[in-house]
Amino acid sequence: MISLRRLILHNVWLKLSSIALATVIWLAIHYSIHNETGLIGPKYIPVPVSVHTAPGDTRVFRVTPHEVVVIAVGEAAAMRQAASNEVRVTADLTDFTSKEIVTRKLRAEASPDIHVLDISPAEVQVQQVSP
Numbered sequence: 001m002i003s004l005r006r007l008i009l010h011n012v013w014l015k016l017s018s019i020a021l022a023t024v025i026w027l028a029i030h031y032s033i034h035n036e037t038g039l040i041g042p043k044y045i046p047v048p049v050s051v052h053t054a055p056g057d058t059r060v061f062r063v064t065p066h067e068v069v070v071i072a073v074g075e076a077a078a079m080r081q082a083a084s085n086e087v088r089v090t091a092d093l094t095d096f097t098s099k100e101i102v103t104r105k106l107r108a109e110a111s112p113d114i115h116v117l118d119i120s121p122a123e124v125q126v127q128q129v130s131p
């Protein structure tokens with residue numbers, strides 16, 4: 001029968017290093033769970049479409065639809081306060097020359113802690129209303 005003293009002291013460095021490693025792993029997991037910012041989403045945010053034109057361009061455009069839905073994810077605090085003023089959707093019309101209805105892709109811009117996944121619909125129809 002093995003004595004208690006031999007059971008404890010046999011390979012003591014291996015046992016102590018195992019306990020130390022287990023403690024470090026447990027602490028790393030524990031603090032990563034409690035310090036995690038957490039992502040929330042997806043959140044559906046209705047956003048009006050704005051147009052981007054060349055400087056000095058005074059033309060008026062009709063955009064259909066005038067509002068789109070942005071699907072976004074982000075940090076918990078940012079997503080709780082997410083509103084249409086933190087997410088912008090624009091249609092680039094700097095090179096617009098047509099008198100007909102034209103389809104344009106949309107581009108979304110958001111604060112750094114919000115990540116835009118999709119825009120629905122992704123395109124709008126644009127028509128010049130006045131010169």
